[in-house]
Structures are given as structure tokens and as C-alpha cells.
Amino acid sequence: MTDTRINRRAALGALAATAAAPLAAPAYAQGRLRWRMATSWPGDLALLSGGAARAAANIAALSDGRIEVEVFPAGTLMGAFDVHDAVGNGDIELYHTAEYYFQGKHRAYNFFTSVPLGLLMTEQHGWLRYGGGQALWDELNAQHGVKSVACGGTGVQMGGWFEQPITSMEDFQSLTMRIPGLGGAVLRELGANTVVTPAGDIVEALFAGDINALEWVGPADDLHFGFPKLLATYMYPGFQEPGTVSAMGITKRVWDNLDDRDRLIFETAADMENSQLCSAYYGGNGLALSQMQREFGTRPTRVPDAVFDRLAETSMRVRGSVADDDDYGRRVVESFTAYQDALVDWTADSFANYFARRDARGGAYESLF
Structure with missing residues (x-):
């Protein structure tokens, strides 16, 4: 346990004790x-x-x-x-x-x-x-x-909702997709048009024809917005967030x-x-995905390996380019990248390996690793 966590617990204890102390009540009020x-x-x-x-x-x-x-x-x-x-x-x-x-x-x-x-x-x-x-x-x-x-x-977010499955890089040329952040920058480099639409305006934008594809978090929210009734193809995994x-x-x-x-x-x-x-x-995403499958027949479609590899390659280039913006951008990219690099072996040996073996034995899920 780090000193930071010890100090945090001590401070929380002091907070509770102070709030409970009768003499402290007038000052606290x-x-x-x-x-x-x-x-x-x-x-x-x-x-x-x-x-x-x-x-x-x-x-x-x-x-x-x-x-x-x-x-x-x-x-x-x-x-x-x-x-x-x-x-x-x-x-x-x-x-x-x-x-x-x-x-x-x-x-x-x-x-x-x-x-x-x-x-x-x-x-x-x-x-x-x-x-x-x-x-x-x-x-x-x-x-x-x-x-x-x-x-x-x-x-982890899903890859998004589309009219047709993404099977090749050429398919991005016909997209106008609601996708924020650097994920949007990646798709623009690959030929898609992208927009950033607030959550409450996504369905309206879809009906108006302003977009023909979208991503928004995952199954729980997607079910709330009714996306399974509006677009036929649900792609996974998401690369963007x-x-x-x-x-x-x-x-x-x-x-x-x-x-x-x-x-x-x-x-x-x-x-x-x-x-x-x-x-x-x-938990909500897992339950909502099962509900989508029961009620709408939704069967998520896996992004082809060749497409995902290209998305990954472009992603690393786009996010790395933030380091070229200024000294602050460089320091953020270097800090983030160093931390991610330090976790690669641990994540692969623990989470990724465990999930792959658990799901292979259980047979309930297709492994994403």
C-alpha cells in the first residue's frame, strides 16, 4: 500500500471523525x-x-x-x-x-x-x-x-453501428460517421467523413441523413437509443476508445x-x-447485449483482421502526432506511452491470457484476443 493511499484513508477517517464531533458541528455548518x-x-x-x-x-x-x-x-x-x-x-x-x-x-x-x-x-x-x-x-x-x-x-467501446458490415478499407469512403476524439481523426485519414454529435441529437441526425454510421459507448446506451432498430450491423471490437x-x-x-x-x-x-x-x-453492457440478441436478433460482426490492423497502424500515428503540437503535447504523449508500454507484459500475461482461456473453456463467448 502506498503512502498516498494511507494518507487518503487517514484523511477520510479524519473527515468522518470531524463531522461526528459535537464541538465541530457549528463550524462545519x-x-x-x-x-x-x-x-x-x-x-x-x-x-x-x-x-x-x-x-x-x-x-x-x-x-x-x-x-x-x-x-x-x-x-x-x-x-x-x-x-x-x-x-x-x-x-x-x-x-x-x-x-x-x-x-x-x-x-x-x-x-x-x-x-x-x-x-x-x-x-x-x-x-x-x-x-x-x-x-x-x-x-x-x-x-x-x-x-x-x-x-x-x-x-471498452464497441466499433459502432453501420448499414452494412465493414469488410475492406474501401468501405470507409462511403461513411459519414458520428465519432468523436482521435478516433474520428483516424477515420478521416482513412477516407471517412466524421461529425461530433451530442448524445441527445444522434437519432435525429440519423433520420435526417446527416450520418449513416455511429458509435456511442456500448450495448446499454445503444439499447436505450434504439440503435438496433435503426441500423443493421453492429461491429466489434472498437479501436477508438x-x-x-x-x-x-x-x-x-x-x-x-x-x-x-x-x-x-x-x-x-x-x-x-x-x-x-x-x-x-x-454489467449493464453485458446484460443489454444479451437482450439485443433475444429481442432484435443482433449478432455483432467482428472487424476483419486486415481492417483492424490498418486502424491500429493509423491510430498509433495519429495519437503520436499530438507530440508534434507543442512541448506540452510531447510530454503528455511520452508519459502516456511510457505507462502503456510498462503494462504490456502484465496485461498480456494476466487479463488477456485469462480471458482467452476462460472463454475457450466456457464456450460462451468468442475470444477477442
């Missing part, structure tokens, strides 16, 4: 805070919106009600992609989002959400906590008036004025979602 959180998710998107709502509720609970957080789904207070500017400017105090939506400010934002052929979700959290990722993230966000931390995630992390951000000026206890409350509420939301997606 002083300075009530009322924060507003805008999200990038529709209010009816149960998992992501539920994670944001839980984080807000846990901030209130951990502060014994002294900090109140009102949550606004995308489109109610502002657009899905306006939250970063709003928090940075101090118009609101909090957001829940995926920060690769803001790569127009710096492409390195992708590395704090997920990048093609990148880290799994547990690996991504490891890089942020123990590989220097959080310090780099703080450095970038400070320029925009924000402090943010990981607050859940969606894990192997470990997507959602973020909770706070206005840096607000963060700087918080005492250590309130900072710990914010961080702890976010960290709780790194367990709850992540596990909700892992």
Missing part, C-alpha cells in the same frame, strides 16, 4: 455552498446521467448537506459541449462530461478521456493516479480555469478557495463513481 452542475448527457440516459446525479448527491451527503449541488442535463442550462467554458468562466461551478469534446483547445485532452489503441479503463485510472497523468491534466486545465478529476467511465473516462470538473477559482476537507469531499464523490459507474457499465 458555516459557509453553506450551492453549486450547479451541467452535464453533457440527456437526462434520460440512465447510466451517465445517473453517475452525475450520484456524484452530486454524494457531495451533499459527505458534507452533511452543507454543499448542495443541482444537476442540469444537457440542453437545459446550456449545450452539451458548452460546459467546459461555462465552468472555466465561473458561470457555473461543476460539470460532468468527457473532456475529449474540448480537443479544439488542445488535442492532448483526448488522453484524459481515451485514445485509440490506448489504455483500458483500470489502466487509465492507474496512469492518472500513479503515472503522472493527473498532474499533466491539472496543468492543461489550469490554463482554462478548471480543475477536474476522473468521475466514472464507460470502458478502450478505456473511456468521464470527468467531473470544478471552477479552479472555487477549488482554490476550498479547504482540504471540502477538496477531499469533491475528490471522494468523484472516486466513488470510478467504482459504481464503471461497474454499472460493465
